[in-house]
Amino acid sequence: xxxxxxxxxxxxxxxxxxxxxxxxxxxxxxxxxxxxxxxxxxxxxxxxxxxxxxxxxxxxxxxxxxxxxxxxxxxxxxxxxxxxxxxxxxxxxxxxxxxxxxxxxxxxxxxxxxxxxxxxxxxxxxxxxxxxxxxxxxxxxxxxxxxxxxxxxxxxxxxxxxxxxxxxxxxxxxxxxxxxxxxxxxxxxxxxxxxxxxxxxxxxxxxxxxxxxxxxxxxxxxxxxxxxxxxxxxxxxxxxxxxxxxxxxxxxxxxxxxxxxxxxxxxxxxxxxxxxxxxxxxxxxxxxxxxxxxxxxxxxxxxxxxxxxxxxxxxxxxxxxxxxxxxxxxxxxxxxxxxxxxxxxxxxxxxxxxxxxxxxxxxxxxxxxxxxxxxxxxxxxxxxxxxxxxxxxxxxxxxxxxxxxxxxxxxxxxxxxxxxxxxxxxxxxxxxxxxxxxxxxxxxxxxxxxxxxxxxxxxxxxxxxxxxxxxxxxxxxxxxxxxxxxxxxxxxxxx
Numbered sequence: 001x002x003x004x005x006x007x008x009x010x011x012x013x014x015x016x017x018x019x020x021x022x023x024x025x026x027x028x029x030x031x032x033x034x035x036x037x038x039x040x041x042x043x044x045x046x047x048x049x050x051x052x053x054x055x056x057x058x059x060x061x062x063x064x065x066x067x068x069x070x071x072x073x074x075x076x077x078x079x080x081x082x083x084x085x086x087x088x089x090x091x092x093x094x095x096x097x098x099x100x101x102x103x104x105x106x107x108x109x110x111x112x113x114x115x116x117x118x119x120x121x122x123x124x125x126x127x128x129x130x131x132x133x134x135x136x137x138x139x140x141x142x143x144x145x146x147x148x149x150x151x152x153x154x155x156x157x158x159x160x161x162x163x164x165x166x167x168x169x170x171x172x173x174x175x176x177x178x179x180x181x182x183x184x185x186x187x188x189x190x191x192x193x194x195x196x197x198x199x200x201x202x203x204x205x206x207x208x209x210x211x212x213x214x215x216x217x218x219x220x221x222x223x224x225x226x227x228x229x230x231x232x233x234x235x236x237x238x239x240x241x242x243x244x245x246x247x248x249x250x251x252x253x254x255x256x257x258x259x260x261x262x263x264x265x266x267x268x269x270x271x272x273x274x275x276x277x278x279x280x281x282x283x284x285x286x287x288x289x290x291x292x293x294x295x296x297x298x299x300x301x302x303x304x305x306x307x308x309x310x311x312x313x314x315x316x317x318x319x320x321x322x323x324x325x326x327x328x329x330x331x332x333x334x335x336x337x338x339x340x341x342x343x344x345x346x347x348x349x350x351x352x353x354x355x356x357x358x359x360x361x362x363x364x365x366x367x368x369x370x371x372x373x374x375x376x377x378x379x380x381x382x383x384x385x386x387x388x389x390x391x392x393x394x395x396x397x398x399x400x401x402x403x404x405x406x407x408x409x410x411x412x413x414x415x416x417x418x419x420x421x422x423x424x425x426x427x428x429x430x431x432x433x434x435x436x437x438x439x440x441x442x443x444x445x446x447x448x449x450x451x452x453x454x455x456x457x458x459x460x461x462x463x464x465x466x467x468x469x470x471x472x473x474x475x476x477x478x479x480x481x482x483x484x485x486x487x488x489x490x491x492x493x494x495x
Contacts, residue, residue, distance in 0.1 A: 023081070025079070026064060026081050027078055029046065029081065029087075029090075030087055031089055031090055042106070043076065043077040043106055043129075043130050044080050044105045045122070046080045046102065047059070047079070047080070048096045049100045050083070050084055051083065053099040053100065055100060055239060056099050063079060063081070063122065066123050070123060077127075084099065084101075104126070116178055116240065120152075124177065124179055128174075128177045133174035134169070134182055136184070137184035137189055138184070140186075142189075146182045152178075152205075153182065154200065154201070154202050155184065155202075157193075157196070157198070157199045157201070159185050161185055165218075168222060172222045195212075200212070200213040202230060211229040213225045227248055227249045228250065234273055234285040234287050235287070237288045237289075250281070250283065251317040251318070252314065253283065253315050254286065254313075254339075256286065256288065257311045258287055258310050265289075272331075274333055275337045290309045303426060311329055322350050323351050324351050352371055353426055353427055354427050357370050371428060374422065378443045379443065381448060384417050384418070384445050384469065385442070386443075387442075387443065388400070388421040388422070388438050388440050389434045389439040390421060391425045392425065396438060396457075404419070407459055407463060410459070411466065444469060456473070
């Protein structure tokens with residue numbers, strides 16, 4: 001029985017309404033088509049974005065390139081995107097709290113995306129999550145195609161894929177998602193690359209072109225090898241590389257502050273790369289463009305002025321960040337090498353920022369502290385000393401300033417109480433690390449016990465805190481948790 005033309009038109013309209021549009025190969029998902037888009041495809045990576053978000057704009061071309069690469073590979077993996085500012089219900093349903101948020105749906109079940117933001121990194125992560133940890137390479141053509149496909153490729157040469165070395169290689173391949181791993185036992189591939197059984201090679205389209213793992217082949221050595229060799233000798237700091245720099249295995253970093261406009265990259269980069277070869281698995285070399293607006297907070301964090309550029313600093317990432325400054329500012333290869341070697345040998349003293357002590361530091365009711373007078377004033381066992389650690393640019397510190405001045409006035413005649421403040425962006429202490437502003441700490445008389453104030457930032461609240469010897473306000477909500485991000489020091493991934 002033939003259906004009436006009107007019913008056929010209606011059915012066609014319904015079918016068309018369920019079609020998912022694409023934008024540069026990326027599925028455009030909405031509330032109406034999201035469930036079908038996820039259920040009709042076995043593997044889908046979805047980006048929840050905001051049109052005004054800078055990081056989303058930076059990701060967009062890489063995301064489109066990744067979709068194109070997957071199509072070229074004839075992969076069934078799909079990329080999708082959701083405008084979270086329009087599809088607010090979808091964003092809320094999937095716990096989106098920032099942009100961009102990427103979630104990988106495997107047969108409809110979501111997991112957080114933990115890969116990088118370049119097209120290669122996105123594709124590699126997806127292939128790892130949907131296929132074998134290491135691709136089996138069975139011919140020379142296969143090997144060449146594998147090596148040429150990405151900026152970094154790791155290939156293991158094992159005659160016996162059940163050997164201890166091969167098993168270690170596959171374990172690392174399964175653990176590292178950023179780069180593709182291949183494994184071969186083919187004689188022609190061994191001959192083509194002139195390698196021996198049990199060797200691991202990392203091919204890269206930068207620096208030396210390839211690196212061969214020397215020494216023992218085990219999980220630790222392979223992982224360390226891939227982590228260090230997959231990064232350039234000098235990594236340029238930006239949004240895409242930040243996680244690799246600060247989330248990597250190497251926790252000691254040489255930061256080279258250079259001016260692109262001033263030609264510093266052309267002048268110093270080759271020399272720095274040569275030095276970096278000698279310290280590759282001990283110290284990560286990082287270049288930072290001091291001209292970039294986004295990097296000005298980093299300069300402030302290190303107490304650096306524009307006129308000091310070019311310059312360098314060393315940092316060691318542990319629970320706290322230890323900083324080291326060279327005695328000589330010159331960035332010649334010899335001077336860089338001496339600076340890094342002194343650090344390796346343990347001959348450098350930690351560099352702490354400090355301002356000059358003002359002559360009138362104790363004239364006002366609120367005393368002014370710098371690094372040099374901090375201990376003498378604060379650890380006076382005859383007095384309770386309240387210190388505000390502030391930042392000049394902090395909005396909450398500016399709001400607190402008149403209240404804090406009133407507090408100083410209230411206790412100025414009390415010889416057992418000191419109200420003080422210190423610019424914690426310009427003064428650092430070995431024993432005290434400040435990460436958010438304002439931070440208020442009371443150093444009690446007698447035992448110098450340190451109590452952080454967590455109450456309301458009012459004159460009455462602060463006065464009660466002092467009068468109670470630090471007891472008042474400890475059960476109040478911690479206002480620091482409600483502070484804006486601008487009141488925090490740069491995070492590691494922002495440095």
